[in-house]
Structures are given as C-alpha cells and as structure tokens.
Amino acid sequence: MDTDLDAWFAADILVHEAALVQYLRRVWPHPDEIHDLRQEVYVRVYEAAGKARPHQPKPFLFATARHLMTDRLRRGRVVSIEPVGDFESLNVLIDECSPERRLGARQNLRRLAEAFDRLPQRCREAVWLRRVEELPQKQVAQRMGITEKTVEKQIAKGMRLLAEHYFGGEAQADGAGAQGRARREAAHPSATDEGTHGQDGHGRKQGD
C-alpha cells in the first residue's frame, strides 16, 4: 500500500474539496455530474502524483479540474455549453490565488462535530458508539437493538456522509454551507435512500 501517497493525498488534496466542489458547481451546468467529476479529478491528480508530486497541490488540483472539463466538453458530453463558456476566465480569479487556511485543532474539532451532527439519528448513534466510544460491533448491535450487519451498514453510511460533510466543507469556517447543501439535496433528493439501496447487496457481495 502506498500510504505515503495516500497521506499526501489526504493532507494536500482532500483539504481543498470544498473549494473544488464549489468551483465545479459554479462552472459546470450539470449538478448531477459533480460527484463523478470530482472523482475523476481525484483519479487524475492521484495518478499524476504517483509519478511526480506537484509542488503546488491546490493550483494543480484546479488546473486538473479545468482540463477535465475541457476534455468533457470536447467529447461532446455536454449538450448545453453556454453556461460553461467563461469558466476559464472565472477560474483566474477564483481560488488559486488564495492560500488555503489550515484549520486549527479546535476549528477542526468543531467541523467534525458539525459533520457528525448532520448524520441521521441511527447512523449518528452507531458512529458514536463505534468510533468514539469504541464499543465492539456486537455490543453496539445489542445497545441499539439491531443486527451486527445493520450496524455495519449504518457505519458504512456514516463513513460516506462524514466524508461528504467534513471534506465537502458544509461546516467549514468560511461557511460554504447552506447554499451548496440545499443544491446538493435538490440534485440528489434520495441520497439517503440510495445509501440504503446500495447496501442491500452488501452481505452477499462480501460474504465469504
């Protein structure tokens, strides 16, 4: 496992997720493609960094995003290109010029607490018992009166939502918040349901 690269990726790339997503939302006309775009940007950055670590991660990240969108436009996957027209010029003025503010330990804690608070009730409870109180899964299941399998599903869901809230920056200090959140929910009204559906096949897929 290339954990060094992974650590770099988390520390120097993922911290910019909120800004990246905000940028993508601003210039890309199809909100439902943002998740996919984000992943593809990450893949490109990760692969490039495997060869040579970029000196300036944030500008590199945004340049990658820009190239990706350009590529997608060229490939004609976008029907309406009009709103996209000026993303090159927008970007010049957007994020590259400002150094990312590193969160202090307390700010970070606050952001984590906010991300945690936005989990659905069951999920929140499972995450707290497992991750914070570090109870064994079995005990968590007993406490919550659900099966271990369900605990694991709730944890998996919690992992996804925490990452989304924490990196996605809804709770971040500059308040990227409510607006982006509202839009995201509008774009994926069934985000929670979808999580449950996706996990239906879980037991079968990974049963050994």
Add this chain to the structure above:
Amino acid sequence: MAGSREIEQTAAQWLARRDSGDWPAAAQAEFEAWLARATAHRVAFVRLQAAWRQAGRLQALAAGEGGVPARAAWDEVAPPRAPFTSADAGADVGEDRDRAAPPRADALTFQPRREPARASRWPFAAAAAVAVLAVGLGWGWLHYGATERASYRTALGATDEVALADGSRATLSSDSRIEVALSGARRRVELAQGEAFFDVAKDPGRPFAVEAGARRVVAVGTHFSVRRDGADLRVVVTEGTVRLESEPVGGHPQPTTLLPAGSIALAGPNGVLVRSVAVEEAERYVDWRHGFLVFRDTPLAQAAAEFNRYSARKLVIADTAAGELRVGGNFRWSNAEMFVGLLEQAMPVRAERLPDRIVLHSR
C-alpha cells in the same frame, strides 16, 4: 466502469467491514484486489478512510459514559466568535480564547454558554463533571423557557458563521453585529449593524424574526440575508418565504410584504422595492459567505462599495466615468488589491495607491 457513487458505496462497505473486526485473510486479499483494480477505487477509499480517521478526534468530546450526546450540544467547540465578545477584541477572538484556554479540548468542550468564562486551569475530572451537569442544566433551560441571549460581532474584513441554540445558523458579514434572544415561545434576532445570512431551523411554533430598525423580517424555516445600509435595508431570500413587516409610520400601519425565494427587497424611507430574480441570481448576493463578491455587469462604483464593506483601505472612485464602467467576475473580497490590479490591466482605469485608500481614475 461503475459510477462514482457506486464506487464510494463499495469503498465504504470495505472500510466498515475492515473496521468491524471480522476481517479474515481472505477478505484482506479480496479487498486489496479491489483497491488495485482502479485508481477510482483507491481514491474513494483513501478519502473515506481519511475522514473516518479524523472522526476519531471526536473522542476529545466524549464525556465518559455519557452515551450519544444531543445534537449541537457542543456548539461551544472552538466557537468562531464567543458570545458577549467585546468589540475591541477584533478578528482574533477565537485565537485569543485558544491561547487562554487549557490545552485539553475535553476540558472545554461542554463549557456551557451561560457559565462565566473560567480563566484558571481546572483539573480535568472536575471540569468533566461540571460539564456533564451543566449540559444537563443547559438543555433543561433551553427547552423550558428562559430566554437565552447572545451577541455576536465581526471585525472589518472578517466573516463568521455561528450556530444558534435552536439549530439555526447565522453567517455574519464583515463589520456586523447581531443580538440573539431565543426563548421557548419566540426567536428574535436584532441586526444591529451590517449584514447577516440566516439558515433558519424549521420551527413553525416559534417564528424567527430579524429586526432591523423599524422593520422586521419574519421566517419560519428558510434561507435569507438581511443587510443594513444606513437607513436602507436589503433582504435577499434564497429559499422559502419570508415576511417583511414595518413599524407604523405616523400612526399608519405599513403594508406587509411577502418575499418568496428569489426576492431582493430594498426597503428605504419611502417604501419597499422588490425585485424578483432567479434563485441562482439571488444567491450571488450572498456569495460573500464563501469569500466572494460576484459581479455581473455591475457599475464599478457599486463594486467598489461592496469591497469597501470588507476593508479599511477604501476604494475611492475619482470620476463619474470610472464609476460607470461595468465589471464582472468572481472576486475574493479579501483581495481588493488583486481586483484593482485586474482593473488596471483590463479596463481604462488608473489606480493611485495611497496608504489609506486606492483612488480609481478613468484614463
């Protein structure tokens, strides 16, 4: 290739399974094969794992066998702005608190709002015991009546998001101040100065009213911003509906205006002017929350005034021709200097940089 959401779900399943403790060698092998199959798998996993590891820090907030804490019970964690902050403390209040505070986050975590600030370093056990007790009392208090008051302000050039005890959030723009009074029956916020954006938690039984001078903006659960500009008030609604009420003038009741999402209302001494625009358009008026000022075909004079809300070094328009130039783009409000640089490059503008201001001349 699977879609990104699907990959993310699979990655979460792997991570949760590995975390569950039931992790035979066969699972490890299968997992590694999955990771190696595509970079997309790996980045999705790395991302979830990084957040999950971070989540372990929440342990700093655990007060022993307290069980799962109530939502938002810890909104005093690293507060962006402490209630009852004095004006002279300026933008660095949060950090001042950091320095003055005991180093253990857990000794601070549940420090309830109504407790006077403790300057001394308490032994951890005592602090935790007090904290648990205080949280219990605090919640009782919130739920059964007494009005909770808090005051928040920002310095020039700073914005802040604060969590209110009812679950609502207020984002203060530069040089702004709000006074919050929450009780079981109503939620009242006075916008004393500047501008604030509100993300109101739904609570039909307790209307959320923002008062500014002679006017009141009432919401049940919605997103809107209110801004004071001298005698004028600007209300921007980006979600839901709010009601704009005015105090009677000379004994005559003033009409109430309903503002749906996408409304930009300007209330001045002579009445209320409402413009209806697309919600996206309305949102750009509150993009300052994300650090941006967004202009679309905006007169330079107006753009300069926006920048001036955030900075002591003012942009001054020297002549009408300069003020009438139209500008567009997204700009960081924290970087007026860059904005001026771009103006010089792209527009017929000459900037005269003085220590306390930048004068913009047409050329």
